[in-house]
Amino acid sequence: MLTRKQHKLLLFIDAHLKQTGFSPSFDEMKEAMGLKSKSGIHRLISGLEERGFLRRHHHRARALEVIQLPEMAPAPAAPSTNVVHADFSRPAAQTLKVPLYGRIAAGLPIEAMAETDSFLDVPLTLVGTGEYYALEVTGDSMIDAGIMDGDFVVIRRTESVENGQIVVALIDDNDVTLKRLRRKGNAIALEPANPNYETRIVPAERLKIQGKLAGLIRRYH
Numbered sequence: 001m002l003t004r005k006q007h008k009l010l011l012f013i014d015a016h017l018k019q020t021g022f023s024p025s026f027d028e029m030k031e032a033m034g035l036k037s038k039s040g041i042h043r044l045i046s047g048l049e050e051r052g053f054l055r056r057h058h059h060r061a062r063a064l065e066v067i068q069l070p071e072m073a074p075a076p077a078a079p080s081t082n083v084v085h086a087d088f089s090r091p092a093a094q095t096l097k098v099p100l101y102g103r104i105a106a107g108l109p110i111e112a113m114a115e116t117d118s119f120l121d122v123p124l125t126l127v128g129t130g131e132y133y134a135l136e137v138t139g140d141s142m143i144d145a146g147i148m149d150g151d152f153v154v155i156r157r158t159e160s161v162e163n164g165q166i167v168v169a170l171i172d173d174n175d176v177t178l179k180r181l182r183r184k185g186n187a188i189a190l191e192p193a194n195p196n197y198e199t200r201i202v203p204a205e206r207l208k209i210q211g212k213l214a215g216l217i218r219r220y221h
Contacts, residue, residue: 002051002070009033009044010053011125014066019145019213020164023064032128095121096132098154104135104168104178122154126215131157133211135168135178142166142178145193151218153178155211166213172206181209 002010012032016024026038035041045064048054053070057063100118120134137151145166147153161167167181169190179190179200188207190200 002053003047005033006044006047006051006053007070008125009041010048010066010069012128013054013064014069015215017064017066019166020162022164031130034129094124096124096127098122098127098132098134100134100136100152102136103138104153104176120152120154120217122215122217126154126217127156128214132214133157134217137178141192141194141197142180143194145180147178147193147216148218151216153213154215154217156214157211159209161209161212168210168212169202170208170210171202173208176210178213 009029009032012029013024016022016028024032026041029041030036030038033041033044045054045056049056053066053068055065055067057065097119100120102118122132122134132154134152134154137147137153138149140149147166155168161181163182165181166178168176168178169181169188170176177190177200179192182189182191183204184201186204188202188204190202192199
């Protein structure tokens with residue numbers, strides 16, 4: 001049986017590995033868990049190792065491997081894919097209201113986000129510390145990353161992202177798009193997750209990071 005904090009950290013690591021292909025940094029884990037020191041993260045990781053849920057590769061930097069996910073959890077949590085299948089006909093329990101900035105084209109850039117009076121109830125298990133907003137996805141350019149037309153992506157506001165993370169990028173202070181980010185010298189590559197779309201290369205000075213993917217909510221029709 002895992003503690004609430006162990007369970008939350010394990011899900012965070014698993015989601016980060018699936019989204020980026022590498023394990024989160026201790027600073028990212030500390031921030032996601034709302035802890036003030038890295039020593040608390042070390043204790044949680046050691047506890048997960050002892051229980052057979054996590055493995056550390058000590059000869060590689062930031063190398064964590066999720067061995068298994070708990071079948072029974074002491075706290076409500078998102079699936080390991082960080083996707084929540086939502087029933088919009090009933091009010092959600094233990095949720096955070098985040099602003100919903102309309103629709104974002106996952107295939108082509110759209111106009112920049114504006115102020116909104118709409119909000120989305122997001123399960124607390126998808127968010128940590130920080131400020132969040134949500135967007136509705138249109139298009140299929142990120143389908144191989146598990147992001148489909150009609151999904152709601154939950155975005156954590158930040159300008160600090162790493163290569164390989166899925167981000168909301170603002171181009172020329174006018175267009176915004178959801179893509180995987182790769183830095184290439186003085187330019188940024190915005191990569192789709194669909195071979196039918198081309199990677200867009202943008203000079204770094206023309207691009208602003210509006211946040212990174214924290215979770216995803218899918219509604220069945």
